[in-house]
Amino acid sequence: MGTKYNFACPGCGYTAEWVSGGRDFGEMAVVRTMICEGCKAVVDVLIGRYGQDGPTGDPDYDKSLNLCPKCEGTQLYPWPSEHPCPKCDNKMLKDETFGEMLWD
Ligand SMILES: [Zn+2]
Ligand SMILES: [Zn+2]
Numbered sequence: 001m002g003t004k005y006n007f008a009c010p011g012c013g014y015t016a017e018w019v020s021g022g023r024d025f026g027e028m029a030v031v032r033t034m035i036c037e038g039c040k041a042v043v044d045v046l047i048g049r050y051g052q053d054g055p056t057g058d059p060d061y062d063k064s065l066n067l068c069p070k071c072e073g074t075q076l077y078p079w080p081s082e083h084p085c086p087k088c089d090n091k092m093l094k095d096e097t098f099g100e101m102l103w104d
Helices: none
Strands: 002-008 015-019 023-025 029-036 041-049 076-078 100-103
Parallel strands (some): 015 041
Antiparallel strands (some): 002 015, 029 041, 029 076
């Protein structure tokens, strides 16, 4: 079971909705929170399946790995633990008012 959160940037007001903040996995999907260079967004990217990172050998599944879910771009890099805003570099803060969402 994974957990997702909202993060908000105090500098520019950008919000990242329902991202894990790091590597996380549910019953099937393994995700990692990445910054997409294409759309300057913090997104959860599918990186594997059943707790394993990397290609699964299932072509249908593998073609959806390591793609930005918003723009399908591949210019992705892991979100550093300081959680910098992709737009203005301020430190983004977990927005507790939304609580957390459990997913699987
Ligand atoms: Zn910002
Ligand atoms: Zn993107």
